[in-house]
Amino acid sequence: MCLAVPARVLTIEGQEAEVDFSGVRRRISIALTPEVRVGDYVVIHTGFAISVLDEAEALETLKLFQELDQFTAQMLQSAGDTRNPFEPGSDEPSEE
């Protein structure tokens, strides 16, 4: 229902824009994102751009993924270490 997908803005005409969803073109409304420019990526929901994607923010998220992966690789390497780094706290749900 709240499904939304990123698409690239090809042209802008007033409150409408033509966007490209990896090959499929559609006309959408940019009434909710007046700041959008041609070439930007926007998130489309029910025919409206609801947000303009921010490259800096996306890169920040990818950097977090990278850090998580480095940590994961480290933990996998230290296989002999039996200490659980995710020792659950008292607020964890228990099975009973």
Added chain:
Amino acid sequence: MKYIDEFRDPEKVQRLLDLIHKRSTRPVRLMEFCGGHTHAIFKFGLRQLLPRTVSLLSGPGCPVCVTSSSDLDRSIAMAHLPGVIVTTFGDMMRVPGSNGTLQDAKAQGADVRMVYSSLDALAIARANRRRPVIFLAIGFETTAPTVAAAILQAQAEGLDNFFILSLHKLTPPATKAILDAGEVKLSGIIGPGHVTTVIGS
């Protein structure tokens, strides 16, 4: 940056899964808020990838499914009014009220039309100036602004035959209700992402 491909890295996922399988000993229950999450979890087979200790529960995240029978009954009754055109997102068509669905009403002769956007409903109102066109405005915070934009547009064009039945829902009260009910013990919630693009995180 294409905002999809960069976020899909099977090698990273595999390493993380290996670690989760290795380390996970205690039961962890996570609830995904959105129907969209549930869809993605099944599409990518996440349940099969995770160890048995990690369980995923589907949350309240479908505004269609949590629409009350009385609201559906009202929508169906409106569809039977003479001259009225009821417009709605496709997923509402098959949801049963006390006495049938919107699809049944359509089969009985009511003018019920499926749209993909509030702007499609507006176009129907533009093409049928003598008939009342009601849009069943259903959705969470993500959808509400698109309906507001359609109302502004209708006003700007003087489309006085365009009506909204507002059936919007808010996500924070739904989440709070689940947490307060105490029926489900949760370790965490996967929050509704597109809602936060509208209301902030």
